[in-house]
Amino acid sequence: MTEIEEILRRHAGRSGALLPILNDIQAALGHVPDAAVPIVAEALNLSRAEVHGVVTFYHDLKRVPAGRPVIKLCRAEACQARGVARIAPVFEGDSRILVETVYCLGLCASGPSAMIGERVFARLDEASARRLIDEAAA
Amino acid sequence: MRIFVPGDAAAVAVGADEVAAAAGEGVIRNGSRGMFELEPLLEVETPEGRVGYARVTADDVRSLGPDHPKCVGLVDELPFLKRQTRLTFARCGITDPQSIDDYRGHGGFKGLERALALGPAATVEEVFDSGLRGRGGAGFPAGIKWRTAAAAPSAQKYLVCNADEGDSGTFADRMVMEGDPFMLIEGMAIAGFAVGATRGYIYVRSEYPHAIRAMGQAIETARTHGLLGPAFDIEVRVGAGAYVCGEETSLLESIEGKRGEVRAKPPLPAHQGLFGQPTIINNVLTLAAAPFILAEGAKAYADYGMGRSRGTMPIQLAGNIRNGGLFETAFGITLGELVNDVGGGTLSGRPVRAVQVGGPLGAYFPPAMFHLPFDYEAFAAADGLIGHAGIVVFDDTVDMAGMARFAMHFCAAESCGKCTPCRIGSVRGMEVIDRIVAGEDVAANVALIEELCETMKFGSLCALGGFTPYPVLSALRHFPEDFAS
Numbered sequence: 001m002t003e004i005e006e007i008l009r010r011h012a013g014r015s016g017a018l019l020p021i022l023n024d025i026q027a028a029l030g031h032v033p034d035a036a037v038p039i040v041a042e043a044l045n046l047s048r049a050e051v052h053g054v055v056t057f058y059h060d061l062k063r064v065p066a067g068r069p070v071i072k073l074c075r076a077e078a079c080q081a082r083g084v085a086r087i088a089p090v091f092e093g094d095s096r097i098l099v100e101t102v103y104c105l106g107l108c109a110s111g112p113s114a115m116i117g118e119r120v121f122a123r124l125d126e127a128s129a130r131r132l133i134d135e136a137a138a
Numbered sequence: 139m140r141i142f143v144p145g146d147a148a149a150v151a152v153g154a155d156e157v158a159a160a161a162g163e164g165v166i167r168n169g170s171r172g173m174f175e176l177e178p179l180l181e182v183e184t185p186e187g188r189v190g191y192a193r194v195t196a197d198d199v200r201s202l203g204p205d206h207p208k209c210v211g212l213v214d215e216l217p218f219l220k221r222q223t224r225l226t227f228a229r230c231g232i233t234d235p236q237s238i239d240d241y242r243g244h245g246g247f248k249g250l251e252r253a254l255a256l257g258p259a260a261t262v263e264e265v266f267d268s269g270l271r272g273r274g275g276a277g278f279p280a281g282i283k284w285r286t287a288a289a290a291p292s293a294q295k296y297l298v299c300n301a302d303e304g305d306s307g308t309f310a311d312r313m314v315m316e317g318d319p320f321m322l323i324e325g326m327a328i329a330g331f332a333v334g335a336t337r338g339y340i341y342v343r344s345e346y347p348h349a350i351r352a353m354g355q356a357i358e359t360a361r362t363h364g365l366l367g368p369a370f371d372i373e374v375r376v377g378a379g380a381y382v383c384g385e386e387t388s389l390l391e392s393i394e395g396k397r398g399e400v401r402a403k404p405p406l407p408a409h410q411g412l413f414g415q416p417t418i419i420n421n422v423l424t425l426a427a428a429p430f431i432l433a434e435g436a437k438a439y440a441d442y443g444m445g446r447s448r449g450t451m452p453i454q455l456a457g458n459i460r461n462g463g464l465f466e467t468a469f470g471i472t473l474g475e476l477v478n479d480v481g482g483g484t485l486s487g488r489p490v491r492a493v494q495v496g497g498p499l500g501a502y503f504p505p506a507m508f509h510l511p512f513d514y515e516a517f518a519a520a521d522g523l524i525g526h527a528g529i530v531v532f533d534d535t536v537d538m539a540g541m542a543r544f545a546m547h548f549c550a551a552e553s554c555g556k557c558t559p560c561r562i563g564s565v566r567g568m569e570v571i572d573r574i575v576a577g578e579d580v581a582a583n584v585a586l587i588e589e590l591c592e593t594m595k596f597g598s599l600c601a602l603g604g605f606t607p608y609p610v611l612s613a614l615r616h617f618p619e620d621f622a623s
Contacts, residue, residue: 015413016375018395023344023378044395057397057554058378060344072345076306076548077494077541078530081457082485103381103498103548105345106309107148108528109174109455109462118347122151 003028004036008043018044018054022061031062059102068098069136072115075101078108087112090129096137142181142188144231146170146316147348148309153195154178160196169317171231172464173218175485176210187212221480223442224466225430225450226423230317235352238359241320247365249432253328256432261332262288265428267436269448274300274384274421275496275525275601277447277514283418286408287333290416297335298393298412298419299326301342301349302377302384305497307456307528311422313464315342315349318426319356323365323372325425328432330370333418338372341389344379381498381552385600386419388554399554400600421526423452444470447513457494457530458484467512474508477531488533492541492617496525498548499605501612502541521615522608538617543571545609549602560603563594567610574621584614584621 007024011017021040025032032055041051055061073091075084091099107113110122116136124132143149143158145167157178158165171179176192182202190213191202198208210216233240241247253261266281287295299322303311314322326338342350353374360366375393377383383392387401390412411417427449431439440448447469453476455462460482477483477493484490492502501522503510510516517524532541546567553560570587574580591607598604614621
């Protein structure tokens with residue numbers, strides 16, 4: 001929990017600090033543990049319900065760790081038009097990684113596209129999708 | 139001899155970092171020229187101009203020369219660029235995005251200097267006279283918004299830049315932030331000065347880590363040069379994967395640290411916005427247009443365009459298209475010119491069957507409607523919208539009933555849950571489309587989906603539920619054969 005306290009210190013006095021704090025906790029721990037909710041609530045003078053409400057609203061914030069490397073695959077219209085349905089089974093069929101659907105990475109003339117952490121990948125086909133999974137799982 | 143390799147996310151996603159590493163030290167990481175089929179596009183400065191090499195790999199770098207098979211010649215002469223009128227994107231891809239001197243050397247900060255000379259009231263009128271309309275999608279006149287906030291009495295006003303570019307088929311905001319961040323800073327400084335806001339926020343979606351870094355770095359540079367400070371400062375806020383936070387009131391809730399739920403209007407944000415104070419919220423492209431308008435004058439901007447759509451629009455060609463990318467041009471160009479002449483038709487080589495204009499909440503149009511001019515009113519009259527000007531092209535393998543169902547599915551996945559037509563209507567909408575596709579009582583269910591769309595359109599609090607009917611009804615109207623089992 002020292003990490004959480006350090007994050008709270010970093011944002012002390014900032015207006016509207018809740019989302020930046022939760023984003024930082026998610027980045028540091030890979031999820032926002034339920035045990036963090038009362039600590040954050042106390043620090044920001046909010047109710048636990050308010051913090052819980054924010055944690056469960058945003059797609060990026062997870063209450064449990066993924067347990068595997070996460071690959072975000074864009075399934076929005078532009079990537080659909082460029083054939084993401086053809087490569088999606090490659091991701092879905094590999095239990096070494098967890099594939100998450102996202103709607104748009106802003107690479108809409110270069111899809112299908114995916115994201116691992118802050119790294120982006122485009123023009124994916126079945127072969128490059130397999131290489132990406134192997135690299136993420138390694 | 140200067141060498142350029144884009145640092146734009148769409149170039150990085152196809153190997154630009156490896157190419158830049160191979161090109162060695164001193165390589166400039168420019169923004170993208172917006173020709174994504176050519177990325178990574180390495181450019182070499184020559185006495186004749188910049189020579190480009192398309193789809194370069196790290197292995198190619200040693201052997202580049204005018205006879206190299208990947209050489210595309212002078213980049214400025216490429217037809218895709220030559221046909222454009224780049225006012226907002228005049229520098230993107232040309233300059234070093236993180237060099238404030240390069241920005242100034244290419245006409246940067248002239249707009250801010252003129253605004254400071256004119257004074258706040260005249261700056262607002264200049265933007266009003268330019269006819270600039272909100273580029274985020276709603277198309278509301280920027281000058282009226284600025285006037286309202288300028289007139290609101292308050293000790294603290296805020297300026298918020300909406301960079302939550304969530305529409306599929308759009309990437310212009312991202313390109314501005316990564317390729318010309320000082321232009322956005324200048325635009326925000328002009329707006330802040332005009333309305334009397336001392337604090338600015340840029341709300342960037344978390345899917346854009348490159349843009350977040352680029353903006354943060356440029357803001358830091360602007361501070362050290364005294365361009366940002368106590369009189370007006372900017373902070374980057376990062377979203378957390380909620381599409382609805384692109385809606386302005388939901389975005390304000392999110393900055394305040396709350397669930398991104400839509401607020402009922404009135405009060406308008408210009409009266410009572412962020413932290414209850416008068417707030418201007420503009421899209422990246424709206425604010426990015428301000429430096430040109432102030433530097434060159436309202437008339438220079440308003441001379442472009444048609445009808446009530448003045449100036450230029452950075453149009454984004456996406457999906458199954460041969461020449462995808464950023465195409466800035468005056469309003470009035472037809473949809474067919476954009477898709478076929480500029481875009482070169484589909485990437486797959488199959489016939490174009492449908493295009494969706496304006497993101498996931500925009501209508502689908504068949505090639506029979508390619509005569510439509512790119513103009514807010516013309517698209518509204520055709521039961522569509524231009525939105526943030528993304529065009530997603532589909533070939534003849536598309537299943538339009540599937541796309542209509544996806545529109546409802548997307549609305550259900552991204553609904554903030556506050557109003558019933560959006561939260562419940564989207565789920566019921568999916569079910570009704572499933573029944574139509576299964577051939578159950580088709581006529582009655584088609585009537586039902588039309589009625590449901592009517593309810594969503596007029597009963598929803600914001601555009602998510604309110605505009606989801608556009609893709610659904612346009613698919614049903616223009617492609618009825620896909621709904622018959």
